Amino acid sequence: MDLGLKGKVALITGGSSGIGLAAAERFLAEGARVVVTGRDKKKLQSAAAALRENAPAEDVAVVVGDVAKPADVQAMVTAAVDNLGRLDIVVSNAGSRLPGNIDTLAVSAFETYWRTKVMGSWELARQAAPHLRRQSSGRFIVVIGQEGKVPAADTIGACVTEAAQHAFVKALSDHFAKDNVLVNAVCPGRIVTPMTEGLNLEGERYLGQSLEHQESGWGLKVPLGRMGAPEDVANAIAFLASERASFLCGTNFDVDGGYQRMIF
Numbered sequence: 603m604d605l606g607l608k609g610k611v612a613l614i615t616g617g618s619s620g621i622g623l624a625a626a627e628r629f630l631a632e633g634a635r636v637v638v639t640g641r642d643k644k645k646l647q648s649a650a651a652a653l654r655e656n657a658p659a660e661d662v663a664v665v666v667g668d669v670a671k672p673a674d675v676q677a678m679v680t681a682a683v684d685n686l687g688r689l690d691i692v693v694s695n696a697g698s699r700l701p702g703n704i705d706t707l708a709v710s711a712f713e714t715y716w717r718t719k720v721m722g723s724w725e726l727a728r729q730a731a732p733h734l735r736r737q738s739s740g741r742f743i744v745v746i747g748q749e750g751k752v753p754a755a756d757t758i759g760a761c762v763t764e765a766a767q768h769a770f771v772k773a774l775s776d777h778f779a780k781d782n783v784l785v786n787a788v789c790p791g792r793i794v795t796p797m798t799e800g801l802n803l804e805g806e807r808y809l810g811q812s813l814e815h816q817e818s819g820w821g822l823k824v825p826l827g828r829m830g831a832p833e834d835v836a837n838a839i840a841f842l843a844s845e846r847a848s849f850l851c852g853t854n855f856d857v858d859g860g861y862q863r864m865i866f
């Protein structure tokens with residue numbers, strides 16, 4: 603299926619590893635050009651070098667920046683337009699994990715997470731809006747997670763933040779729809795990325811289990827019997843960004859091998 607992405611420009615926050623990097627690879631494979639961002643310059647440079655192995659060097663731009671800082675977000679959007687000439691697709695993906703319950707989670711950690719995932723997306727949408735509206739089919743895709751739908755005591759900060767992300771996606775999609783800028787979300791289940799490597803230590807500390815044990819335990823609960831790969835999520839992102847998703851607006855896709863129990 604031709605996704606109709608050739609020549610488009612996609613800005614992917616948190617594009618230096620995991621899901622964001624896989625999305626950038628997928629966009630390049632579809633003939634799009636990409637701007638990838640992250641806070642760690644070295645990590646970003648090595649991601650760019652990997653991306654340029656399979657694409658023209660000029661099709662990949664990088665911006666070092668923190669999405670929690672409005673000036674950095676502005677620099678990301680400006681880089682897309684100045685270096686690649688336009689902006690068609692934004693993937694608001696930057697983020698991390700936030701374990702902890704009301705007794706153990708530091709308020710400052712929750713605030714940083716909220717600023718990254720909610721305020722970062724908000725600022726990104728605000729800054730990108732004029733450029734996305736200029737295209738006949740702009741796309742704004744938010745990577746959320748599963749906790750916003752299934753609250754749990756031990757991830758209270760992520761639950762609250764992700765619930766807000768769902769509300770943000772729906773409200774923003776209504777506002778942008780009249781300009782044919784389509785706003786949607788993906789909700790990854792457990793995906794094997796550098797972020798989930800951290801589960802090893804955390805698991806040993808909290809659960810006394812190795813990552814391997816947790817992976818197989820998790821895999822058993824997933825109808826498809828495995829943890830996901832970044833490419834699984836990247837495929838859903840590429841579809842939502844594509845011309846083939848032209849009547850999808852304000853929705854969210856669970857990319858979780860069937861794990862999610864909610865049917866609405």
Ligand SMILES: NC(=O)c1ccc[n+]([C@@H]2O[C@H](COP(=O)([O-])OP(=O)(O)OC[C@H]3O[C@@H](n4cnc5c(N)ncnc54)[C@H](OP(=O)(O)O)[C@@H]3O)[C@@H](O)[C@H]2O)c1
Pocket residue numbers: 615616617618619620621622639640641642643645667668669670695696697698699718745746747748789790791792793794795796797798
């Ligand atoms: N993997 C999963 O199972 C899973 C499940 C549900 C949701 N998610 C969500 O999916 C997204 C991608 O996660 P991943 O698993 O691919 O993790 P990852 O491999 O650790 O990638 C995270 C990316 O975000 C960047 N980043 C983090 N905080 C940032 C900030 N404040 N400003 C700019 N860039 C930032 C990181 O680079 P720097 O650290 O250099 O900034 C990196 O490029 C995250 O939002 C995560 O919460 C993942």
